[in-house]
Amino acid sequence: MKRRSLPSRLPKLRIAAFAPLTVLLSMPFAYAATNLGLSNGTFDAGIDPWIASKNLTWGSTGATACGATRCLQLKLDNGITETATDEVKNILPGQFIAASAMMKRDAISGQDDMALGIEFYDSNKGLISTGTRWSYLTGPAKTWGSVKVSAIAPAGTATVKVVVRGKATSEVTAYVDNVVMSKIALEDKGQQAFAARVSAAAIDSNTLYVAANGNPAKFAYYRVSDGKIYNEFKLGNEDVWSMVVGADSAAYFGTASGKLYRYAYMTDPAPQKIWEFKKAVSGTRTIWSLKTGPEKCIYGGLAPDKEKDDKENTKTDGFKYCPGKGVTMLNLPTKNGVTATGYHVRSLAVDSGETAIPGTVYWGMGNPARLYKSAVDGSGLTDLMRIDPAKDYAYYTDFIKNPDPLKNRLFVRLTGKSNDTVVLDTKGESAGNAVANINSIGISALSPSCNSTVSPSPCRNTVFYTKDLGTGGSKEGTHLSSYRVDTGEETSLAIQMSAAAAFAYAPFDAPTKLVSVLREPVLDKGKIVRFNLPDLYTPVNDATRESTDFDAPMTASGIRTFAVHNGKTYSSGFVNGAIGIGDGTANPPVVVPEHLQAEGMAILGGNLYIGGYPGAVIKSFPLKPDGLLGEGKTVSDQLGTIYGQNRPFAMLAMEATTSGEADRLVIATVPKKDEQGALAMYSVGALSPWNVMKEPFTGHSILALARIDDVVYGGTSVWRDIDNQKSPGFAKLFTFEPKSLAIKKVEFKGLVTETSWDKRAITALLKVNRQIWILAEDTVLIYDHDTKEVVKKLKIGSGFSYELFNIAWNAGSMVESNGYVYFSATDPDRTSIYRVNISRPESIETVRTGASGTLKADANGNIYFINEDRVMKYNMALQ
Numbered sequence: 001m002k003r004r005s006l007p008s009r010l011p012k013l014r015i016a017a018f019a020p021l022t023v024l025l026s027m028p029f030a031y032a033a034t035n036l037g038l039s040n041g042t043f044d045a046g047i048d049p050w051i052a053s054k055n056l057t058w059g060s061t062g063a064t065a066c067g068a069t070r071c072l073q074l075k076l077d078n079g080i081t082e083t084a085t086d087e088v089k090n091i092l093p094g095q096f097i098a099a100s101a102m103m104k105r106d107a108i109s110g111q112d113d114m115a116l117g118i119e120f121y122d123s124n125k126g127l128i129s130t131g132t133r134w135s136y137l138t139g140p141a142k143t144w145g146s147v148k149v150s151a152i153a154p155a156g157t158a159t160v161k162v163v164v165r166g167k168a169t170s171e172v173t174a175y176v177d178n179v180v181m182s183k184i185a186l187e188d189k190g191q192q193a194f195a196a197r198v199s200a201a202a203i204d205s206n207t208l209y210v211a212a213n214g215n216p217a218k219f220a221y222y223r224v225s226d227g228k229i230y231n232e233f234k235l236g237n238e239d240v241w242s243m244v245v246g247a248d249s250a251a252y253f254g255t256a257s258g259k260l261y262r263y264a265y266m267t268d269p270a271p272q273k274i275w276e277f278k279k280a281v282s283g284t285r286t287i288w289s290l291k292t293g294p295e296k297c298i299y300g301g302l303a304p305d306k307e308k309d310d311k312e313n314t315k316t317d318g319f320k321y322c323p324g325k326g327v328t329m330l331n332l333p334t335k336n337g338v339t340a341t342g343y344h345v346r347s348l349a350v351d352s353g354e355t356a357i358p359g360t361v362y363w364g365m366g367n368p369a370r371l372y373k374s375a376v377d378g379s380g381l382t383d384l385m386r387i388d389p390a391k392d393y394a395y396y397t398d399f400i401k402n403p404d405p406l407k408n409r410l411f412v413r414l415t416g417k418s419n420d421t422v423v424l425d426t427k428g429e430s431a432g433n434a435v436a437n438i439n440s441i442g443i444s445a446l447s448p449s450c451n452s453t454v455s456p457s458p459c460r461n462t463v464f465y466t467k468d469l470g471t472g473g474s475k476e477g478t479h480l481s482s483y484r485v486d487t488g489e490e491t492s493l494a495i496q497m498s499a500a501a502a503f504a505y506a507p508f509d510a511p512t513k514l515v516s517v518l519r520e521p522v523l524d525k526g527k528i529v530r531f532n533l534p535d536l537y538t539p540v541n542d543a544t545r546e547s548t549d550f551d552a553p554m555t556a557s558g559i560r561t562f563a564v565h566n567g568k569t570y571s572s573g574f575v576n577g578a579i580g581i582g583d584g585t586a587n588p589p590v591v592v593p594e595h596l597q598a599e600g601m602a603i604l605g606g607n608l609y610i611g612g613y614p615g616a617v618i619k620s621f622p623l624k625p626d627g628l629l630g631e632g633k634t635v636s637d638q639l640g641t642i643y644g645q646n647r648p649f650a651m652l653a654m655e656a657t658t659s660g661e662a663d664r665l666v667i668a669t670v671p672k673k674d675e676q677g678a679l680a681m682y683s684v685g686a687l688s689p690w691n692v693m694k695e696p697f698t699g700h701s702i703l704a705l706a707r708i709d710d711v712v713y714g715g716t717s718v719w720r721d722i723d724n725q726k727s728p729g730f731a732k733l734f735t736f737e738p739k740s741l742a743i744k745k746v747e748f749k750g751l752v753t754e755t756s757w758d759k760r761a762i763t764a765l766l767k768v769n770r771q772i773w774i775l776a777e778d779t780v781l782i783y784d785h786d787t788k789e790v791v792k793k794l795k796i797g798s799g800f801s802y803e804l805f806n807i808a809w810n811a812g813s814m815v816e817s818n819g820y821v822y823f824s825a826t827d828p829d830r831t832s833i834y835r836v837n838i839s840r841p842e843s844i845e846t847v848r849t850g851a852s853g854t855l856k857a858d859a860n861g862n863i864y865f866i867n868e869d870r871v872m873k874y875n876m877a878l879q
Helices: 533-537
Strands: 056-060 070-075 082-085 094-107 115-121 134-138 145-152 158-167 172-191 193-194 198-205 207-210 214-224 229-238 240-245 251-255 259-263 270-275 287-292 296-304 314-322 325-332 344-351 360-366 371-373 393-400 411-413 420-424 462-468 478-484 489-496 499-504 515-518 524-532 545-551 554-556 559-563 566-571 579-582 590-592 599-603 606-615 619-621 633-636 643-656 664-669 678-681 692-693 701-708 711-717 733-737 741-747 762-770 771-776 779-784 789-795 811-815 822-824 832-836 847-849 855-857 865-867 872-876
Touching: 056 741, 070 082, 070 145, 070 158, 070 619, 082 411, 094 115, 115 172, 134 832, 145 515, 158 762, 172 524, 198 240, 198 251, 198 515, 207 240, 207 251, 214 251, 214 259, 240 287, 251 287, 296 344, 296 599, 314 344, 314 360, 371 393, 393 779, 462 499, 462 515, 462 533, 524 533, 554 733, 554 789, 559 599, 559 855, 559 865, 559 872, 566 599, 599 664, 606 664, 643 701, 643 832, 701 771, 711 762, 711 771, 762 811, 762 822, 771 811, 771 822, 811 855, 822 855
Parallel strands: 214 554, 287 344, 344 393, 599 643, 701 762
Antiparallel strands: 056 070, 070 172, 082 158, 094 145, 094 172, 115 134, 115 158, 172 872, 193 554, 198 207, 207 214, 214 229, 240 251, 251 259, 259 270, 287 296, 296 314, 314 325, 344 360, 360 371, 360 393, 393 411, 411 420, 462 478, 478 489, 499 515, 515 524, 524 545, 559 566, 566 579, 579 590, 599 606, 606 619, 606 643, 619 633, 643 664, 664 678, 664 701, 678 692, 701 711, 711 733, 733 741, 762 771, 771 779, 779 789, 811 822, 822 832, 832 847, 855 865, 865 872
C-alpha cells in the first residue's frame, strides 16, 4: 500500500474471479515481448492459413474497402456468426497474450457486428472457455478502428489462437486487416530510490551501531575511533524507529512492523528477533521508542490497539524486556476526558531511581500530545498535563539525571504546527525556557564532571542537541546548541553541523569529548563528529571539530509514488528516500537527494513538480534534455503553513491555452489532524499564485482528479489524517471550473442515485472518451459527462471493504491502455491490479494479485506499477 508506514506508509498490498493469475506470479519476473508471428496477418496474399466460414473472402482494393492493400472481408446477415481463426501458437500458462486488428464496417447493425478474440486450448486441443476474451469494434461506420484484446493464459494452456468474429441482423460488409498477436512482457525495472542512511544509531564506548531503513533494511556496527566497519546485516523490508544499548552491552532496536531485535556482537552471529508485537485482530504494532531501565531491562512504547472483542475503543501499551525473563506488557489506562482512549506511545524516558527512591517511567504520547508517568511496572499512571494539548505528539522525551535528584529534568519535544521542546521538573512543572526547532534524535546525557574556568560550572550542568535556525537570519541551517540545566537557558553555539542521530561522551572512563553521529551522510559517507568539551563551554565558541567518515549502509526505499515521462520513470521514496530516475534499461537509476516524500507528481512547463510530505511543500525540478533533473527548489510551503494541509495527494497539470493564461497545477490534499482537505490551484508565475478552497470539504480529504474539457472532476474520502476517525457520511464526486473557481457536488443519477450511494472513498478518477471512470472502494462507476448519469456499475468482489482501515487515502489508481481500463485497488490485505474492457464494460477481471501499487501508463500504452521498492512494467506494445 505500501503506497505504507505510519507517517509515510500505507496499508499493504485481493483476489477476484478470473483465470488463476497467481500462476503469473510463479513465472519468471521478466521475459521479452515476443511477436507470436502470425503467418498472415495482412491478407495481402490470400486467406491461408486462416480457417474461415463460408461468407468470408479475401481481396478488394479501393478507398471504400481495404485501401491500397488487401484485407479480410466478412459478409454479415441474418444473425449468422461468421468467424476466421489463425493457426494455433504454443504458449505457457500464465503468459499475458495480446492481439490487435484494424476493423471497419460499411454500416452499423449492433454492438456485436465485429469482435476480436483470443482463445486458449489445452494439450488435447480442448477449448478452455473460461480464458476466452473478446473486444468489440466501436465508432462510426466506414471508418477504420483499432480493436485490441488481451488475456492471461489459464492453467492447463498449451496453445492460443486469435479469432475474428462478425454477426449482424442486416446486411453488413466488414473488413479486417493488420492482425497482430504478441506475448506481453512483464519487466522488473528494479529498485529505484537508493540512499545511504542513518535512520537510527547508538554509541557504546568505541562501538557505533547504525540501522538504515529500506528494502532490505540494514544493521551495521563500526569502530568509533576510525569508522572501520565490523559487520553489516540485512533485515528484510523494515523501518527502524529506535535503538538503544542496554546495560548488558547489547544493541536493541525496534521496527515499524513491531519487531524487537537484540544484537550482542560477542555472542550473536546476527541480530536476533526476540519479540513481535501483534494486534489483537490482525497486523502489528509499531515500536516507537526504546530506553534502558532498571534491572538491565529495556522499555518500549507501542502504537495503540483494540481489544479483541472491542470494535470501537483502543488501548495504550508499553512494554519492558528483561534478559532471561522475556517481555512484560505494561497496560497504560489512558483516557480522553472520561472515555478510555488509546494513544501512540511515541516516546518515553526512564528514571531508574535511587536506593530509597523508586524508579519512574515517563510516557510521551499523541495524537493529541500527552505526557504521563508511572511506576516502572506501569502501575500508578498519572497525567502530568503540563504540556500543550494542542500539539500533536510528545515526539521525543528525554530524562536528564542530575546528581541532585531535585534537579532531574525532562526535555519533551512537542510537534504540531511548530516544534517546541519544553523543560520540566519531575512534577511536571516548567523548569526552564522552552527551545524551538530541535532536530536531533533526542538530546545528549548530562555533561560529565570536568574542570572549568567558567562560573557557574557547566560541568554536569549541560546537555547538547542540534536545532534548525531556519533561513534568512545571520545564522541559518542546523547548528549544534547546548542548554544549561542549572539556569534553564539555552546557549547558542556558533557551530554549524547537520542533525545528529546520537550523542555520547568519550573516552568512556574519563570523558573529555562530545561525540555525535550525524543523520545525513555526505556522498554516501556517514559522519562521526567530535568536539573537545572545554571548547563548547567557552563563550567564544571557537571549537575545533574532528570528523571521521564511515560507510553508511546503502538501502533502497519503498516507492511512495512515481511519474512516467518520455521513457523515464521518476520514483519518490518515503521520507528521506530520494528520487530515482530510471531510463527503462539495465542501467542503474540516477538518484537525486530529496528528504521530502512525494505524495503527488506532475509534469508541467518543462518541470517535474512534487507535492511533498510532511508539510504539503510544493517543489519543482527542471527537466534537462536528457531527462535528468536540475536542482530542485521550493515553490511554496503555504499549503502546509497557512492552509493546514499535509499531503498534496493528486496533482493535475493544466497547460496554458492562451498567451494571457498561466500554467496551472490543480492539487488535491489530505489535511493535517483536525483540518479539512482542500482543492488548491497554483498559477505558475502569478503574483498571487494560490486559490485554496476548503469550505466544501468539511470532514473530507481529496484523493483523485480528472479533467474533461475545462471541467475538473474530483473525488473525496471521509478519512483524513491518520489520527482522525473517519467522518460521518459518504464520499463526494464534484466538479471544479478553474476559470470561475466554482465547485459543485455531482448529484448521482442513473444506475446510482443519491439515496443508494454508500461509498466512503473515491480513490481514482480517469477520463475515457466523454466519460469519467470512478474507483470507489470495491466499485467501478462510469459517469457520462454529457448526460450527467451513471451508466455502468461494476463490483470487484465479495469481502472487499474499507471499513477495517483507519485511513483510506491508499491511492487507488486508473490508466487506459489498449482498449482496457486498468486499475489498482487496496483492501486490508494487499493491492491488486484489475481491468475492464472499454468496448464491453460488463465485468472486472484480475490481472495481478498482490505486490502491486500505483499504475501509470506511457504514450505507447505500456503500464508501469510499483511493487514495494521496485518499478514493474507491462510492455504492452504489439509487435
